[in-house]
Amino acid sequence: MPSAIPATMTAYRYVPSEPNPVAQRIPVPSPTAEQVLVKILAAGVCHSDIGILTPGDALNQAVPQSTFTLGHEGAGIIVQLGSSVASTYPSLKVGDYVALWCGEPCDLPSCATCSSGLQNLCVAAKMSAGIHGLGLEGTWAEYIAVHASSAVPVPASPERVPPGMACAATDAALSPYHALKTCCGVRAGHTVLCIGLGGLGLNAVGIAKRVLGAARVIGCDTRAPACEDARAAGADYAMGPEALLGFIEQEKLAVDVAIDFVGTQATFDACFAAIRPGGMVHLVGLGANEIAYRPLSMMTKDLTLKTSFWGTRAELAEVLQAIADGLLKPMVTSRPMSQCAEVLDEMRAGKVQARIALVPQERLARL
Numbered sequence: 001m002p003s004a005i006p007a008t009m010t011a012y013r014y015v016p017s018e019p020n021p022v023a024q025r026i027p028v029p030s031p032t033a034e035q036v037l038v039k040i041l042a043a044g045v046c047h048s049d050i051g052i053l054t055p056g057d058a059l060n061q062a063v064p065q066s067t068f069t070l071g072h073e074g075a076g077i078i079v080q081l082g083s084s085v086a087s088t089y090p091s092l093k094v095g096d097y098v099a100l101w102c103g104e105p106c107d108l109p110s111c112a113t114c115s116s117g118l119q120n121l122c123v124a125a126k127m128s129a130g131i132h133g134l135g136l137e138g139t140w141a142e143y144i145a146v147h148a149s150s151a152v153p154v155p156a157s158p159e160r161v162p163p164g165m166a167c168a169a170t171d172a173a174l175s176p177y178h179a180l181k182t183c184c185g186v187r188a189g190h191t192v193l194c195i196g197l198g199g200l201g202l203n204a205v206g207i208a209k210r211v212l213g214a215a216r217v218i219g220c221d222t223r224a225p226a227c228e229d230a231r232a233a234g235a236d237y238a239m240g241p242e243a244l245l246g247f248i249e250q251e252k253l254a255v256d257v258a259i260d261f262v263g264t265q266a267t268f269d270a271c272f273a274a275i276r277p278g279g280m281v282h283l284v285g286l287g288a289n290e291i292a293y294r295p296l297s298m299m300t301k302d303l304t305l306k307t308s309f310w311g312t313r314a315e316l317a318e319v320l321q322a323i324a325d326g327l328l329k330p331m332v333t334s335r336p337m338s339q340c341a342e343v344l345d346e347m348r349a350g351k352v353q354a355r356i357a358l359v360p361q362e363r364l365a366r367l
Helices: 047-053 058-062 119-129 163-183 199-211 224-233 241-250 265-274 295-299 313-324 337-348
Strands: 008-014 022-027 035-045 075-081 097-100 143-147 151-153 191-195 216-220 237-239 255-260 275-283 304-307 332-336 355-359
Touching: 008 337, 035 097, 035 163, 035 337, 047 058, 047 337, 075 163, 097 163, 151 313, 163 199, 163 255, 163 313, 163 332, 163 355, 191 199, 191 265, 199 216, 199 224, 216 224, 216 241, 224 237, 237 241, 241 265, 255 265, 265 275, 332 337, 337 355
Parallel strands: 191 216, 191 255, 216 237, 255 275, 275 304, 332 355
Antiparallel strands: 008 022, 035 075, 035 143, 035 355, 075 097, 097 151
């Protein structure tokens, strides 16, 4: 291992029965033949991380009950190539600035999802065995080894696209982009409702309005500051749930696509109430393990109900390009990685507005 790469590193890890990440000193991984070693510049914190740490949550039940490093969003610099990377992925080199698509799909021609370009569904199917930070070693550390195909080049320098934005692109922007563009087909002329204006919802507002060209975007959240952020992100209107239906009726708006970024019964019902006949309700949030609906009520509106999981590597490249072009500007604040437990507590208390990027201590010392 090159002398510039240390032998060990601090990682913040899921330990069964522990309510928060545990800091452990572990070896820096050596990349296999098809992997690259990436020095982490920023790693995102997601509500899914809370689910992993919460006994009884669907995500907690999906991950292995063994110790692994958390974090499924990240951006950094390639510092080492596996022995076959130069020949199989000649465009990658040491020093490249990359965002991390944290899946490990099989990529086999015989795989129905991978052969259709839906690698996100391959990793969803095997969950804990296929996603860094949800079973595989994640980004809440100083280094990570990932398959070379998962290192997606950022089409700009770290000065132009800061590491916090690049890491947010890998889930907080990628998941709503996949939902809006690929699954819902949002386009010019559409009216889009985004319920839940956190990390994903705020990016959804910007994607719908400034990337996909929706005619009208409505943001909805119980928190007044989140509504203000949504207006800054491009929302034409933003309000609390108590005002939503009256406003839609007053303005005679026809909501074509309603996306629930919270995923509770109340927010799902609000989407159903707001959507026009023939419209589309899309569920992204994982706030509840179960959500109920009445089929006849859905049918009498002739609705389409959809869901989605994350997004693909190709879509991540599109999201990064939109950020580099200035069309999308994810809201991100940085915190020391050592404060990950405090950040999670703030998220549990509803005090976090957008995305938080964790920065390793070693990098903080040079800033």
